[in-house]
Amino acid sequence: MSKVLIIEDDVSIGEMMSIYLYEEGYQVMRAENGRQGETLFRDFQPDVIVLDIMLPDVDGIQLCTYFRTASTIPILMVSAKSEVSDRIKGLQTGADDYLCKPFSMRELAARVQALLRRSTAFAHVAATAAEPSTNQNVQLDLEKRCLFVHNKLIETTFSEFEIMKLLWQNQGRVYSREELLNRVRGFDSYVTERAIDVHIANLRKKIETDPKEPKYIKTVWGVGYKFLLN
Known part of the structure; x- marks a missing residue:
């Protein structure tokens, strides 16, 4: 319960x-x-x-x-x-x-x-996807719900981790704000898509060297966001 x-x-x-x-x-x-x-x-x-x-x-x-x-x-x-x-x-x-x-x-x-x-x-995620890769600057341990940047543990909120997980598992794919909002909420919500921009901004502050010039979480203007490790 x-x-x-x-x-x-x-x-x-x-x-x-x-x-x-x-x-x-x-x-x-x-x-x-x-x-x-x-x-x-x-x-x-x-x-x-x-x-x-x-x-x-x-x-x-x-x-x-x-x-x-x-x-x-x-x-x-x-x-x-x-x-x-x-x-x-x-x-x-x-x-x-x-x-x-x-x-x-x-x-x-x-x-x-x-x-x-x-x-x-996250408990239903396959074990093979749960292991973080040590040769990446940004790593996720999906089983333990942990985000690492340069092997340093980074605290995230529930919603931040869910967004990060989706982007990280589907690198290069562009997600609209609506798609990310549905991923986090799971149903129609009064909270607008502006909430996604807030979560993305918070994530950039946590993982990017320069949040104003993001290397990992890229903005695709007029569409949404995507994640790239390289």
């Missing part, structure tokens, strides 16, 4: 989310503030976090940063803020998805399900 940690200070919304996800078959714990959320994160060890961006004691963006530095589990950020800049800020912080209030419980469950499905998909 997958475990979901909900951090939401609004009692009615928090209880509604908890009850719905519980009825969907998840083990659910809810925190009413950031400090309680930090404690449950350590003790409950969730498989996915649903995080409200506006909390009474801790800024949700800062809390997302804390979770991301400690773990790579999927984070779904929820907020009444619907501006594109707010969504981009959440994604840049390390959130994997962003859901604007008000939203239906059915959509919430679908987002959670998609994130969990993607986070466990």
